[in-house]
Amino acid sequence: MSEFLPRYARVRASLIERLASGEWAPGTSLPSEIALAAEMEVSQGTVRKAMDSLVADGALNRVQGRGTFVAEQTPELANFRFLRIVDGDGQRVIPELLSWTAKTEPADDRIAQDLSLKKRADLHRIDRIRAIDGTPALLETIRVPLGVMPGLGQPDAMPNALYPWYQSEHGVTVLRTDDRLRAVAADADAATALSVPAGTPLLECVRVAYDLTDRAVEHRISHILTNAHAFSVRLG
Amino acid sequence: MSEFLPRYARVRASLIERLASGEWAPGTSLPSEIALAAEMEVSQGTVRKAMDSLVADGALNRVQGRGTFVAEQTPELANFRFLRIVDGDGQRVIPELLSWTAKTEPADDRIAQDLSLKKRADLHRIDRIRAIDGTPALLETIRVPLGVMPGLGQPDAMPNALYPWYQSEHGVTVLRTDDRLRAVAADADAATALSVPAGTPLLECVRVAYDLTDRAVEHRISHILTNAHAFSVRLG
DNA sequence: GAGTGGTCTAGACCACACA
DNA sequence: GTGTGGTCTAGACCACTCT
Numbered sequence: 001m002s003e004f005l006p007r008y009a010r011v012r013a014s015l016i017e018r019l020a021s022g023e024w025a026p027g028t029s030l031p032s033e034i035a036l037a038a039e040m041e042v043s044q045g046t047v048r049k050a051m052d053s054l055v056a057d058g059a060l061n062r063v064q065g066r067g068t069f070v071a072e073q074t075p076e077l078a079n080f081r082f083l084r085i086v087d088g089d090g091q092r093v094i095p096e097l098l099s100w101t102a103k104t105e106p107a108d109d110r111i112a113q114d115l116s117l118k119k120r121a122d123l124h125r126i127d128r129i130r131a132i133d134g135t136p137a138l139l140e141t142i143r144v145p146l147g148v149m150p151g152l153g154q155p156d157a158m159p160n161a162l163y164p165w166y167q168s169e170h171g172v173t174v175l176r177t178d179d180r181l182r183a184v185a186a187d188a189d190a191a192t193a194l195s196v197p198a199g200t201p202l203l204e205c206v207r208v209a210y211d212l213t214d215r216a217v218e219h220r221i222s223h224i225l226t227n228a229h230a231f232s233v234r235l236g
Numbered sequence: 237m238s239e240f241l242p243r244y245a246r247v248r249a250s251l252i253e254r255l256a257s258g259e260w261a262p263g264t265s266l267p268s269e270i271a272l273a274a275e276m277e278v279s280q281g282t283v284r285k286a287m288d289s290l291v292a293d294g295a296l297n298r299v300q301g302r303g304t305f306v307a308e309q310t311p312e313l314a315n316f317r318f319l320r321i322v323d324g325d326g327q328r329v330i331p332e333l334l335s336w337t338a339k340t341e342p343a344d345d346r347i348a349q350d351l352s353l354k355k356r357a358d359l360h361r362i363d364r365i366r367a368i369d370g371t372p373a374l375l376e377t378i379r380v381p382l383g384v385m386p387g388l389g390q391p392d393a394m395p396n397a398l399y400p401w402y403q404s405e406h407g408v409t410v411l412r413t414d415d416r417l418r419a420v421a422a423d424a425d426a427a428t429a430l431s432v433p434a435g436t437p438l439l440e441c442v443r444v445a446y447d448l449t450d451r452a453v454e455h456r457i458s459h460i461l462t463n464a465h466a467f468s469v470r471l472g
Numbered sequence: 473g474a475g476t477g478g479t480c481t482a483g484a485c486c487a488c489a490c491a
Numbered sequence: 492g493t494g495t496g497g498t499c500t501a502g503a504c505c506a507c508t509c510t
Contacts, residue, residue, distance in 0.1 A: 181468075
């Protein structure tokens with residue numbers, strides 16, 4: 001083990017650990033920079049540098065004069081941060097939930113590999129249909145390892161945005177995702193669910209989501225009808 | 237005009253201006269932090285903070301012990317930074333150029349709006365076909381305002397990666413892009429060019445590229461055959 | 473050894489929020 | 492007014508590169 005990290009990196013690691021442990025709840029404030037600096041026996045500037053990187057990663061929010069807060073996933077923010085659906089004018093739209101089912105199943109080899117799990121590890125599986133501007137446009141198959149969210153059984157209710165729910169109900173904060181995008185033809189099931197002819201081009205998004213400890217916490221396959229909308233991305 | 241910017245922001249703006257003016261060529265080193273601090277009459281820490289943000293934006297590279305360098309677009313880097321095509325195993329692939337044509341045309345209303353140009357402003361237009369693993373898979377229609385790259389006439393040769401060429405030959409450095417992704421059906425022309433049946437699903441990518449002064453410098457419509465490959469994106 | 477970026481400190485002052 | 496984050500400074504020391 002090499003422990004020759006700069007101090008700000010050790011402060012950062014310590015903060016991540018304490019955030020992941022739930023020591024500070026989402027939306028609440030952290031101790032002040034001066035207090036943390038005293039506690040960790042470093043200067044305020046070093047704490048600041050560590051926090052800068054966590055703010056950049058979206059794990060913390062700072063408000064001048066008020067304090068530093070654990071970033072809270074809200075449906076509005078999470079939707080636009082991770083699922084940037086826009087209409088023809090570039091205006092963001094938010095899909096609404098139409099229907100869903102939930103069950104448990106073992107991971108197939110591909111999913112297990114994507115999520116760095118053992119073969120046939122237990123998964124929660126959720127299938128959802130969502131609508132954009134009133135028409136069904138989004139088919140999602142979501143898989144979450146049982147080990148990541150043991151409490152996610154057969155849910156009573158299903159929220160529209162999942163990431164805020166993961167955070168508030170299961171203590172899992174999604175900070176980033178890796179998405180692989182392709183164009184595919186709608187198969188018979190998808191065509192029925194979306195009320196389009198089989199073969200209609202759909203945008204397929206295969207995503208792995210990671211939490212603040214860089215653990216893979218969700219696998220999601222989305223099929224999106226992009227006749228009137230687009231998936232917006234900023235690169236660079 | 238509000239000029240009440242913090243000093244590091246003014247230093248950053250000054251550096252961007254001098255980078256855009258070509259005062260420091262791509263790949264060459266800037267004066268040292270100490271020298272710039274003395275010249276601009278601020279402390280080294282302030283120059284450092286300004287440079288931090290430019291490094292984060294990809295405009296500069298720093299190497300400990302050697303100096304700070306103007307980021308140079310290389311075909312390898314530009315390809316993976318802005319066009320992350322991966323195969324089924326997640327390995328990146330680099331398309332190779334098959335054929336191209338170039339001409340000049342006026343902007344239609346949609347393009348003019350996307351590029352913030354006057355209606356019917358003059359554009360260079362380049363059409364290209366590129367292959368992935370030997371099979372045609374990428375159709376691109378590229379439009380660049382004459383005002384942005386006056387020297388881009390009828391080019392003698394066409395490089396595979398355009399952004400390094402924009403930088404070295406036309407002094408334009410692309411730092412970020414906004415992409416809108418959709419799934420569409422191949423029309424007759426696309427189907428012929430890609431040797432697939434009409435109606436085959438293609439990934440459509442409509443992109444606007446911005447330089448380091450946040451000026452829109454390129455409009456690019458790509459149609460990508462994603463039977464064996466995917467467009468990889470990291471969000472968060 | 474000289475010069476560069478990288479880290480860290482201690483302290484000053486400013487801008488803002490809240491009681 | 493008190494406490495918070497935001498900016499800025501001057502200086503110290505370390506790690507690395509090149510000569």
